[in-house]
Amino acid sequence: MPATVAGKGKDPVNLPMIRHWCEALGDTNPAYTGPDAIAPPAMLQAWTMGGLTGHTARTTAYDELLGLLDAAGCTAVVATDCEQEYLRPLRPGDELTFDTVIESVSDRKTTKLGAGYFVTTRTDIRTAGELAGTHRFRILKYAPARQKQPPPQHRRPRPVVNRDNAGFWAGVERHELLIQRCTDCRTLRFPWLPGCNACGCLDWDTVRAVGDGTVHSYVVMHHPPFPAFDPPYAVGLIELAEGVRIVSNVIGVPYDKVRIGMPVRLEFQRYDEELVLPVFRGVMG
Template sequence: MTELAAKQVALGEVRGAPAADPVDVPMIRHWLAAMGDANPVYLEEGLAPPAMAQVWTMQGLRAEAKGSSPVDAMMTALNARGYTGVVATNCEQTYHRYVRVGERLTAATRFADLAGPKRTALGVGYFATWNITWYSEDDEPVAEMLFRVLKFRPPDRTSDHEPGRPPDREPDRTPGREPYPLQPAINQDTAFFWEGTRRGELRIQSCADCGELRHPPGPLCPRCRSTNRTHTLATGTGTLYSYVVHHHPPVPGRAVPFVVGVVELPEGVRIVGNVVDCPIEEVTIGMPLRVTYRPMDDRLVLPMWTPREQ
C-alpha cells in the first residue's frame, strides 16, 4: 500500500475536466433553502456561497468518465484488500474569493498521504488524505479543501470483543445474520442512543443542568457548557426537513437508490435517517414521518422513517 501511495503522491496535482455547467442562480437558491441560509447578498449580488465549491464540479450519476483522480486507484486498492469501510474524519476548507454566477470551475486533486495500518475503534485501517483546489477559467484558485477518510476493515463482530462497545456491556451471543458492514462508532457519548434503538426507543441527549436538547450527542452542552448529561424519549414523529436520493457510489449492505433524510422532530432537534416504505418519487419536503426500527444484524438496530398520516 505504501508503494502505491507514494506513486499517487508523486503524480502531484491532477486536473479534472471543467465543470459541465457554470455557476447558476437556481442551484444557489436550492442550496440556500436546504441550508436555511437567509443571507440576501448571494442572490442580490450574484455570488455563490463559498461552501458550494464542491457542488459545481460534481459529475452526477450518468456523467461520462473523463479520467480518474489520484485518489481513485488508492481507494480501489484499499477496497480490494478488504478495507471496505469508510468514514470521513477531516474536512478543512479555505476560500480565496466568492465565485460569481456564470463562472465555470475546474477541480484539481492532489493525493497527499496514506497513514497506516492503524488500529481504531472501527477496526484496522488507513487514513487517506488528499487536497482539492478549484480554479476559475483564468486559472485563479478560488477555494481549497483538505479531505481525510479512514478506510477500515470491518471487524468480525461475531467475536467476544467488539471495538467501540462500552467494556461493561456484554455482547450478544445469538448467532444469526452477517454483520452489517457500516457499524457506528459507539462510545461514552453515543452508547445511550444505540441502547435505545435496541429497545425501540428514540433517545435524545439533554443537559442535566439546563435541560437543553442536542443531537447528535456530544460531551458538552452548547448552551451552558455543562458536562452533566441525561436523555429524554422523543415521541418518534417528525417532518422531513431535507433529503437526498443516493444513487452512487455503491454502499456496502445497501441497495441503491435510497433516500437519506433530515427529519425535524417536535422536540426541536433534527436527526438524519433513511426514509423507507415510500416510493422515492412520493418523498416530499414537509411530509409527516414516524420512526421505525430496523435490525441490520444481531446487534445493530437503525432508526428509520416511514410516512404517517396527518
C-alpha cells in the first residue's frame, strides 16, 4: 500500500549538510570531505525528511491505517527499529526521489508494553532513476497494558548514611545528638567529618549535646511542595550551646513567629518505623 509516491528530497545532497552531520557525530572519515566527497551512508534517511512542512507527495494511507488501529484501542505508539540497505554512494549534487509503501502489518502481538501490531514501512530512495538505498522503519501501535501502580509512599527522604556519619545516626536512634571532638586539639565539629578541619588529626571521640540552642538563621519553606511535608514550615540553622550549628526543623511555634535569636530545645521526632530525626522546639518569650 503506497504511503508516499514520487516524493522529492527538499535539497540535493550537499557538503554543508554532510559537514554538520560529521561534526555532530565526530566522524572524521576523509571520504566525506574534499572534491570527491561522498555522503555518509547512514545519512540516507536525512535526505528524504520533510521537516516541519512535510511532503506533498504523501498519501492518506498511513494515517488511515493508524486511525483504524486507534479505533481498535491501539492508541499508543513506540518506534522499535529501522534497517537500511546501501546500494550506491550518494555525492554532492545528487537529487533524490523516493517512494514509501506500507510493507507489512504483523499479527496481533503481546508485549510488555501491551498488545498491538508492528507496522513496517519501506522507503526506496533513487537518484537519476537508480536505486541508491532502502530504508525500513518499524513501529509498534499498541493498547497500553494496565500497570499496577504501587501505593504512594508519603515518606520523608532517608538520610544518606555512610562510614563517616554512621555513628551520628546511631546516636539519633538512641535519642542522643552526638558532636565529634578532635582528640588532639579538642575542637568540636559538625557535621561529622573524617578528620579535624582545625589541625588535620584523624582521631576523634564524641560529646553529647545538652540540647539547648538558639536560631542563628532560618528560612520558611513554601515551595516546592512534597507529599511528606506540609508547607509552610520553618527550617532553622540552630547554634547549639556547644558552639556548633545544625540545620533542622523548628517546631512548636507558628512558622511566621520564628525569629533569629529565639531559644530552642532539642527533641527527637519519629516520622515512621524507620526514621527518627532531631528537631528543635521554639521557646517563645
